Amino acid sequence: MPEKICIVDDNMINRRLLTGILRNEAYELVEARDGQEAIDVISKELPDLVLLDVMMPKKDGFQVCEELQRNDRTARIPVIFISARTRVEDKIKGLNAGGADYVIKPFDAGEVLARVKTQLNIARLTKELLKANEELTRRQRRMDEDLAVAARIQQSLLPQLSPDMENTAIAWRFMPCESIGGDIFNVLRLDETHWAAYMLDVSGHGLPSALVTVSVSQMLHPATGILLKKTRTSCPGYAVRRPAEVLDLLDQEYPMERFDKYFTVTYLIMNVKEGIIQYSNAAHPPPILLRRDGTLELLEEGGCVIGLGGVLPFQEGSKKIGQGDKLLIYTDGILEYEDKQGQFYGQNRLHDTLLQLRGRSIKGIVDGVIEAVMDFGDHHPPRDDVTLLGIGFNGEFN
Amino acid sequence: MEIDQEAINHVEVLYLKGRLDAVSAKQLKEKVASLGQEKGPKLVIDMAGVDFIDSSGLGALISSLRTVSKLGGDIKISGLQHQARSIFELTRLDRVFRIYDDSMAAAKSF
Amino acid sequence: MDPRGVTFVIDSDMKNVPLVGMSVNRLCRAASFSTLDAFHIELCVVEAVTNSIRHCYGGKTGHEVTVICTLTHREIVLDICDVGPGISPGVLDGAVIQNSPGDVADIEGIPEGGRGLSIIKKIMDSVDYRSEKGKNRLTLRKRLPEKKKGTG
Secondary structure, three states: OOOEEEEEOOOHHHHHHHHHHHHOOOOEEEEEOOHHHHHHHHHHHOOOEEEEEOOOOOOOHHHHHHHHHHOOOOOOOOEEEEEOOOOHHHHHHHHHOOOOEEEEOOOOHHHHHHHHHHHHHHHHHHHHHHHHHHHHHHHHHHHHHHHHHHHHHHHHHOOOOOOOOOOEEEEEEEEOOOOOOOEEEEEEEOOOOEEEEEEEEEOOOHHHHHHHHHHHHHHOOHHHOOOEEEOOOOOOOEEEOOHHHHHHHHHHHOOHHHHOOOEEEEEEEEEOOOOEEEEEEEOOOOOEEEOOOOOEEEOOOEEOOEOOOOOOOOOOEEEEOOOOOEEEEEOHHHHOOEOOOOOEOHHHHHHHHHHHHOOOOHHHHHHHHHHHHHHHOOOOOOOOOEEEEEEEEOOOOO | OEEEEEEEOOEEEEEEEEEEOOOOHHHHHHHHHHOOOOOOOEEEEEEEEEEEEOHHHHHHHHHHHHHHHHOOOEEEEEOOOHHHHHHHHHOOHHHOOEEEOOHHHHHHOO | OOOEEEEEEEEOOHHHHHHHHHHHHHHHHHOOOOHHHHHHHHHHHHHHHHHHHHHHOOOOOOOEEEEEEEEOOOEEEEEEEEEOOOOOOOHHHHOOOOOOOOOHHHHHHOOOOOOHHHHHHHHOOEEEEEEEOOEEEEEEEEEOOOOOOOOO
16 A cells, blocks of 8 residues: 655645655655645545645644644654744744654755655554564463463462472473463472472373373372382381382373373482482483583483383483583473474574573573573464473582 | 572572663662671672663662672672673773672682 | 664653664664674663653653664764753763772772763763753764775
8 A cells, every 4th residue: 555645735836846756656645735624634534644834824834733643543643844944943843843854945855755755664663663562462461371371270280399499499481282281290309318300291282181190290299109119128218219110100000091191201310419310211302401511411311101011111311410500301392392484493492592591590591491482483372382390400519 | 670589509699681771770779688688698690691781780780789798798790791791891890890600600709 | 875864752761761772783783883882882872861861851751852873884873862951061071980999898989870971982982962952962973893895
């Protein structure tokens, strides 16, 4: 649609001159011969720009401009004054009345055209900016709503999340793709030396998957005795069950036939005195150990998904952690978040982002990763649950 | 501006994110003031997430340092991006604050 | 190259300052300034506009600050205009960065504010100030980086 310009001048020759200058530029032109007609024409036509003479019968240009400013529909239309008055006071008066620019008669065709283009450009950019802002606000609101829902679910599913591990900072983001998710995670205190953390991702979405996640998270509660086993032979009368054993138990409890679901899980035990992590990884994306010096190590040992009935034994790995190291556990919703071309966010981008965010707080890193992931896909809603848990080891180890 | 807080070796670390300017200066001063009247507070202000700082932001850091040093404590700065670092150097405030590469190094320096 | 320009008019609200700052930063980078130079020029505009809102308008919203950016073939010129009480004579000339004491024990002696103008003077090539009948204009100039031989 061509941009519309309204030319207001009581002098027919001036109108003709201005029309002549603008005619070749594919603008739609409308005219008015005095102040009152200008108000009528502008309110009706809502042009993109007004060229306004100052000295006119009935209403002068300043009055017209002020009147346009008072009306919400016309207040944003830029006005360029065209006047023979050359005193600085007049210019100021024009700009104070709400004019965007001022051209002095006799005018130069090139100058008029340049100023018209500039003002139209500014108006267009302003409009785009307003639109972009609206879109941004809308998206923000939607994300806030999503997060509010996620937070509520999170609260009901994760009553035991314990952020008070000494000298350790924990942060997480959980964005279910539907109102309820198939991902779940927790950080649990086993005894004064040992903490456990796990994250699992049940196949599929929606209520059936969520039911399995709830069931598993209940099973992994310290009170069920799965994570700690009784011993008769040694003090203190219990032992921490090794990660591979825990995964074996899950594999027995959740055969694929039973629920028509399988899941990936990472289970790890942190010895918070000595700074040692033991883990096993059932086909879950490998957690990333971000060392303080910027090296990245993956926690890859493990086996296949839970639910296949022990086809392969689960392998265990262990890592010595140091002060300032950070551990990131996540689901494949992060890696497989797509951009418009259907490209995955992927492991490499995740690693690059982590290196850029190195040195931030654990919350800064977790929020920063989610921001980078969402930016990559233009903030479209994720197709899979997106879950990220970060643990920052701030204490010194023996 | 966002401010996260973590403890490293009983040193409080404030991680700042965003612009430290006339709008957010007050927020930082209030945050530091809210940390309590404990004796000899040890504080690290980490600026790895700060992509812009102006003289109002520098003023807030100086005011915070004053608050903390009245109680016998100190503030160390960490994680400065090179643009922010250039402003510290330009205003010679790199001589007033001790500056470290990362929050861990700053916290351990106490 | 003809001078090219863009004008920003903002309400005297500190929340609007980053908007002008970031726009000027992008303009500078488009005009071949380095990332660091662009950041420094953004800083100067932020300082100038903040000064204007704080001192000319007493920190109150509802007034206008105009920033006119003009790009010529050799420099960028930034005019920051406001209407009201201007900078007192001598303040601009007196604005220099003091040697801060290296000793943190002297923290009481380090001023908290008033660094804006001295930062501007240190970064920009020239700083001029004109005030006439309550209309004030601070003009900042910075030369474009030299083009490499053979490409200019």
